[in-house]
Amino acid sequence: MTAASETKAQAQAPEAKGAAVSPMEKEGKRLGNLMALPAQLLLVFIVVFPLLMQVYVSTTWWSPLDGDPWYMAYLSWNWFDNYAYLFEDPRLWSSIWRTFLIVIVCVPAQFFIGMGLAILFMDRFPGKTIFYTILLTPMMVVPAVVGYMFYIMFQQTGPINDLIAGLTGLDAEINWLNDINLAMVAVMIAEIWQWTPLMFLILLAGLSGVPEDQMRAARLLGANAWQRFWRIALPKMKTVIIIALVIRTVECLKVFDTIFIMTKGGPGVQTESISLFLYKATFQDLEWSYVASIGLFILVSLSVLAGFGIWYMSRQPKEPEAGRG
């Protein structure tokens, strides 16, 4: 039996079963549903209840300062005013664009550096294991600690300025974290430093999974190193690359700890990411209903984006009908 006909047979098997369900299978199904019920109820409590509560609160002006409990929020009912305001809030939108900027700069930087390192680590060289361990250390450090490390490093009298002074011979006294442009650069450097290792690790795994024989075959057909990478290794790593990019993009959109320690979003709001903005709106401004509407807005937008992404990735090239010899 060929593999194709096997798959066909497997595909047909459940259909054949479905045509005549035995009483025992019915019983089993009912029991299964019953036993899953507690878990499902718990899920309703954890996911559905907070979600509904958030929807409810987001349609009011309710704030903890009002002195009313949350279920009395209807007293300041405002329909969709929060949502209308959300679209006009310059601080929110600038924090959104800023977060996207961080993603657009950091994720590709992490990808290219990680890929370069992964290619380097496919070869043997002395001290490889030691370098490997050192290279993986940053991602194991707590993000808040990374923030603190870079906070110290980017001080006006910190080691980064010393390094620049040493290299250029100039008197470098750059005030990194208080400069409206350089603060963002410093934050991005910290982010890239911490998360390149993860990208490297995933890409190295992907690269090791490329069949060696195919790389050799390509080489014997006359392909140079770049052609072998571009035409054989890269297409075979497609899934791994997508996974790595998605993980890092999602994580990077949530960036908080490092920035919070390094700049608190400052100077002004120059390094304020979405998470940081929401944090401030919640704990400094106490605009809970507004935060609820932003949360829902982001949830819906990201769901649409993710849905589109999944649809795009799961597109398969059309394959001919199986008819194997």
Place this chain on the structure above:
Amino acid sequence: MAEIRLEGLTKRFGKHVLAVNSLDLLIPDKEFVALLGPSGCGKTTTMNMIAGIEQPTGGKILFDGADVVRQAPEKRGVGFVFQNYAIFNHLSVYENLAFGPKVQGWKAAEVDRKVKEMAELMRLTDRLDWPSAKLSVNELQKLAIGRSAIVEPTIFLLDEPLSNLDAAFREFMRTELKRIQHQLKQTMVYVTHDQIEAMSLADRIAVMDLGNLQQYGTPAEIYNKPANTFVANFMGSPPMNLLDCRLFSEDGAMLLELGDAGRLTLKDPALLQAAQAAKRPEVILGVRPEAVSVVDHTDEEGLDMVVDLLEPIGPRTIIHLRQGSAEMLAVEDKRFSSSHAARVTALLPQAECHLFDAESGWVLGRSPESAVGREAA
């Protein structure tokens, strides 16, 4: 024109593993040479060194007289068919065939023409648009050969290309390979552990064991004049009978004592010459089972044996004979009839018998150099 000459080719892995030991081999232009031997004999390592995938520890690899040891694999002009085919399974059949020409920078029209031509030759034309992952094993096989052949390598290396196929298709593919070789007219080196494949395909066979060349010659030479007991035992199915015996002379005649089975007076001049070359009386007598004839009664000098077992295998019957510690096989046609435990006489035609040194296993009467076929190498 592509002649491959290996001179003292050696490969060590670490300190203790000697994979290939000072191999000398001449593979003439446009010949089909099989590297034959059991697993771990160094045949694949030898081929990898020819391709440049593996760097030799010592020795030279000459293509038409030019040493290529320091040359990168992609510059050697070698086509390589891997045991598992190494098809680029993310590409279509067309793209697989076009891979070599494209990376070598051919013009698009030329690539297209050549791909279609090669698909025609490999009978893959109706599969060109298919993703290669959908092909059957036999089509993958042909695609692997076509993909290597399309860039017109002067040397073609095949690493056990038939070992993944089932028996019936393997036979078909053997003839197909022969046809392809005739059409491509290239020097081909073929690694296999299957002696039938080697015998039926190759112009010459290099038999290897434990990193050493055991014998190099045409299939007929290898089969009829084995250089040592290893080759004698490795080639042929059933393998050559190897009987321990003692040489002695009596009344000016040379005789062979075969234990309980009796004795033979040596008459054949070649065999006598071999016997005279023996340094010690303990020798091994080799004779192919098909050369042995089994008769009930005869006046001729033969060995007294008892039928131990009969194996009818269609056109032939394999007869297991035994007498004391002496055991041998004979092959007769299917009309042979005898019963278990019957007393028979085994007649050994002396012209087809060989004597080997009992200690070294090398054939007597020929120098090891000439026995291995080094004059050809």
